[in-house]
Amino acid sequence: MRKVILLLLALASPVAAADLAWHLVPDYRLIPPADSPEGPELRQPLADPMVAPPAWQPPRLFGQSANDLRSDLAAFPQPRSGPFSVELWIDDHVNRPVGTLIGGRDATGKPGWALAYMSTLGNDKFEHGAALSFGPIELRPTVRDTALAPWRRYLHHLVGTFDGKVWRLYHNGVLAGEAQGPAPAFSAIGLAGYLDAEPYMRLPNLVRDAAFHEGAMSPAEVAAAYSRRQAEIVAATRGSESGLRFTAGPYLTPPGTDRQHLLWETSEPAAAVLEWGKTAQFDHRSEFAADVRLHRTVLGPLEPDTVYFYRIRTTAPDGTMGDSGVLSFRTMPGPGAPLVFAALGDTQERPFVNFQLSRILWQQRPHFLVIAGDLIGGEEDERRWHWTDEYFVGMGPLISRVPVLAARGNGDVDLVDVASDRRVFTNFDRYHNQPDLAQDGSHRGYYSYRIGDAEFFVLDGNLALRERWEPGFRARQRGWLEQALRASTARWKIAVHHQPAWSSDDDDYGDAYSGPTSAGDPEIRKDFVDLYERYGVDLVLSGHIHSYERSWPLLGGRPACGGVTYLQIGGGGGDHEHAMPVHGTTAAALYDGFHALVARLWKDRLELQMLDTEGRIRDAVTLAPRSVERQACGVTNPSRIWSIPEKQ
Numbered sequence: 001m002r003k004v005i006l007l008l009l010a011l012a013s014p015v016a017a018a019d020l021a022w023h024l025v026p027d028y029r030l031i032p033p034a035d036s037p038e039g040p041e042l043r044q045p046l047a048d049p050m051v052a053p054p055a056w057q058p059p060r061l062f063g064q065s066a067n068d069l070r071s072d073l074a075a076f077p078q079p080r081s082g083p084f085s086v087e088l089w090i091d092d093h094v095n096r097p098v099g100t101l102i103g104g105r106d107a108t109g110k111p112g113w114a115l116a117y118m119s120t121l122g123n124d125k126f127e128h129g130a131a132l133s134f135g136p137i138e139l140r141p142t143v144r145d146t147a148l149a150p151w152r153r154y155l156h157h158l159v160g161t162f163d164g165k166v167w168r169l170y171h172n173g174v175l176a177g178e179a180q181g182p183a184p185a186f187s188a189i190g191l192a193g194y195l196d197a198e199p200y201m202r203l204p205n206l207v208r209d210a211a212f213h214e215g216a217m218s219p220a221e222v223a224a225a226y227s228r229r230q231a232e233i234v235a236a237t238r239g240s241e242s243g244l245r246f247t248a249g250p251y252l253t254p255p256g257t258d259r260q261h262l263l264w265e266t267s268e269p270a271a272a273v274l275e276w277g278k279t280a281q282f283d284h285r286s287e288f289a290a291d292v293r294l295h296r297t298v299l300g301p302l303e304p305d306t307v308y309f310y311r312i313r314t315t316a317p318d319g320t321m322g323d324s325g326v327l328s329f330r331t332m333p334g335p336g337a338p339l340v341f342a343a344l345g346d347t348q349e350r351p352f353v354n355f356q357l358s359r360i361l362w363q364q365r366p367h368f369l370v371i372a373g374d375l376i377g378g379e380e381d382e383r384r385w386h387w388t389d390e391y392f393v394g395m396g397p398l399i400s401r402v403p404v405l406a407a408r409g410n411g412d413v414d415l416v417d418v419a420s421d422r423r424v425f426t427n428f429d430r431y432h433n434q435p436d437l438a439q440d441g442s443h444r445g446y447y448s449y450r451i452g453d454a455e456f457f458v459l460d461g462n463l464a465l466r467e468r469w470e471p472g473f474r475a476r477q478r479g480w481l482e483q484a485l486r487a488s489t490a491r492w493k494i495a496v497h498h499q500p501a502w503s504s505d506d507d508d509y510g511d512a513y514s515g516p517t518s519a520g521d522p523e524i525r526k527d528f529v530d531l532y533e534r535y536g537v538d539l540v541l542s543g544h545i546h547s548y549e550r551s552w553p554l555l556g557g558r559p560a561c562g563g564v565t566y567l568q569i570g571g572g573g574g575d576h577e578h579a580m581p582v583h584g585t586t587a588a589a590l591y592d593g594f595h596a597l598v599a600r601l602w603k604d605r606l607e608l609q610m611l612d613t614e615g616r617i618r619d620a621v622t623l624a625p626r627s628v629e630r631q632a633c634g635v636t637n638p639s640r641i642w643s644i645p646e647k648q
Helices: 219-235 351-362 384-399 426-430 463-469 473-487 522-534 626-632 638-642
Strands: 020-023 068-080 084-091 099-105 111-122 125-134 140-145 155-162 166-171 174-180 186-194 207-214 246-252 260-266 271-277 284-288 294-299 307-315 321-323 327-330 339-344 368-371 404-406 414-417 422-424 447-451 454-458 492-496 539-542 548-551 565-569 587-591 595-602 605-612 617-623
Touching: 020 068, 068 207, 084 099, 084 111, 111 155, 111 186, 125 155, 125 166, 140 166, 140 174, 155 219, 186 207, 219 384, 246 307, 246 384, 260 271, 260 307, 271 294, 284 294, 339 351, 339 565, 351 384, 351 595, 384 426, 404 454, 454 473, 463 473, 463 522, 473 522, 548 605, 548 617, 565 595, 587 605, 587 617
Parallel strands: 339 368, 368 404, 454 492, 492 539, 539 565
Antiparallel strands: 020 207, 068 186, 084 155, 084 207, 099 111, 099 186, 111 125, 125 140, 155 166, 166 174, 246 260, 260 294, 271 284, 271 307, 307 321, 307 327, 339 595, 414 422, 447 454, 548 565, 548 587, 595 605, 605 617
């Protein structure tokens, strides 16, 4: 049975009087250690329940029972009764009811106190609650607040203190309530998660840090602790665990045939040694200075369709070290060779779903991965922590082995000036090496990329935003696309952008429960669709809507032999969305769960399979190039089919 390891960095139990701190880190390894009883693959679902030790049965919380426990955070040689303080640092970036509780119990397992957090919502309206409780059997709330406003929409810092007489509850540095109560006796501390509403979620995905302090923290000490937590987020150093850490990467982006771009970032400026070669003995070595956190390099020259190994060792100025371990990747094959690639959209919000889908895709060993935008769920302000604490946590094990080709989504935007609504892709560009540089060194956001028999046309679908910032952007991108499509000699032409041209979504393009919708993004259709139809684009990949939809082959928005197939693959981790309550005329297949796409391309055959989080095939289709389909339809004049034949 697969187990999730919580890395809890603290003093060994049992403990004497001392402050304790625990940093929770999920165990996301695609390849477990050689001595692991699970062997070379993790095959059991991540959602297997963790069995609770009999010593502690946490109370129900807001109607839920605990399903993820760590009952032995600390044990004390002698019973304690205070004064003391307890602290939780919560990252709640989901839209379903989840909660956690840290509590003390006596030697018989009877609860004495608890600090709890729970979120509830309906129709995307969040309510966050916390409670500080004590009691012999059922912990009744002593101090409770159910109107907690998170910092940066998703983050909560909770502190409970007891000075021997008064219990106090603090939220994000501010006193939320207080009440008098007795001194509880406790000899152990445990942590519980209430996560039934989120399959694959575990305590490290909700609780970043927990701590126990001797003595009742003063208001100033609570405020200072909150400020320290905020500083970690702003600096994107991923919490308070000890040692030098990779906060981004290693990241292979984009895919390479005769060279491979590679980047990585550490939690502080660090020197690095990169070794690489055709074997794990390595025959190339490069050194990098210790003056920056983020390093970029290019491995090469390389041979096409060849396996290479690499390893990165980092050293901080204080001597602490980090090690990527031995990693490998395969360069891209040339024309005529079979090609297997994977595709995701909207990996935002749920690193635990990202990892589960990564495990499913890893079993297929794709050459590379396409991500159709919204790698993170930002847009409101500078959201670097979404990259370091979510995207690279969940996707990191896969993208250090499988190169990524990514499009920009609206969630990948950083809002840097509220007054002017100025938005930039600071962090997307920080963490990618896209071949989209303009002459002035800026990133255009659109480019084409040839891999084997396929050419990918990666576009910026944030049309209104880009046009507002840069007047004329849409005309420039469209002009470039027409020229690039006209010049392409690839057997397969695949377009990638975030917003979908066609979609059966129920509420993003109008309220389908009360009237008609635009059935997709009209601006995307205006800028791109006629070019797709005129210049032989075979497949279009998009996200934005957090569900799956495969269209019929379409021309002019109607099913037509020899038309363009559109795939909406937005099920990589964002909150689920749903199709309209009636049949959408462009839709051939629908699914509203988390999912990923596997594509197998060889000569005139492109097999597409959509897989759910357990690897089950939910949809499958085989395509031929549109030039072949036109012949099968009996259409010899391409202009005839582009103008939509009357008989379909």
